[in-house]
Amino acid sequence: MSWGASPRMSAAGPLAVVLAGAALFSLWVGVDPVLARFGGQTVADPGRPPIWADTGRLIREHPWLGTGWGTFPLAYPAVQTAHLGRRVSHAHNDYLEHAAELGVPGALLLWSGIVYLFIRTVRAGLQPGARRERPWLWGCAASLTAILLHSLTDFNLYLPANALVFCLVLGMAYALTRDSAEGLELEVGV
Numbered sequence: 001m002s003w004g005a006s007p008r009m010s011a012a013g014p015l016a017v018v019l020a021g022a023a024l025f026s027l028w029v030g031v032d033p034v035l036a037r038f039g040g041q042t043v044a045d046p047g048r049p050p051i052w053a054d055t056g057r058l059i060r061e062h063p064w065l066g067t068g069w070g071t072f073p074l075a076y077p078a079v080q081t082a083h084l085g086r087r088v089s090h091a092h093n094d095y096l097e098h099a100a101e102l103g104v105p106g107a108l109l110l111w112s113g114i115v116y117l118f119i120r121t122v123r124a125g126l127q128p129g130a131r132r133e134r135p136w137l138w139g140c141a142a143s144l145t146a147i148l149l150h151s152l153t154d155f156n157l158y159l160p161a162n163a164l165v166f167c168l169v170l171g172m173a174y175a176l177t178r179d180s181a182e183g184l185e186l187e188v189g190v
Contacts, residue, residue: 048092048153050082055091058100066103075100090158094151097158114170118144121173133176140173 057079058067067075073089080088091097099107118141124130125137147156147166156162 046082051088051091052093052096054079054081055093055096055100059096059104062100062103064103064105066099066101066106069101072097072101090155092154094155094157097155114144114148117170117173117177118148120177124177136172137176140169140176143169144173 054076058075061079062075072091073087076088076091091100095107095111098110102110121137121141121144125134125141130137143165147162147169150156157166
């Protein structure tokens with residue numbers, strides 16, 4: 001702490017700088033491109049639900065083994081009824097895309113492990129003995145919640161940077177919950 005500032009005041013400074021930077025960036029770029037993107041969807045552009053419906057058809061055609069990891073752009077045209085004449089490279093829903101590529105059993109296996117670790121992370125964060133780890137556990141839980149919710153409407157985990165961060169958060173959550181479950185003392189710090 002410098003100049004005797006309270007913790008709240010010292011956190012307010014960087015927050016104000018970030019908010020001011022975001023406001024200046026918005027003024028520089030302008031809000032027109034953002035508004036145009038959201039306002040640009042027309043009747044001719046039905047959005048993602050038709051892609052999800054077509055992906056459901058693809059899943060029904062290959063329920064057990066799927067079409068193979070990474071084959072969605074190759075397999076989708078066989079069931080495509082929306083966005084005709086345009087290439088659809090992702091289902092815009094990680095859960096549906098994984099089910100289409102890995103089959104329902106493969107997708108359930110993949111996602112059940114992730115959900116299990118998420119539940120374990122939340123439970124560990126609620127335990128009274130995890131005072132030092134609690135901020136890290138809740139940070140992991142919040143990060144996982146964000147990506148799991150966003151995965152309902154986008155293909156986040158097919159972007160390498162997002163997949164890497166997701167795996168790092170999963171690894172950190174596993175390490176934090178494993179050590180607290182085994183009664184080990186975990187050193188949290190940089």
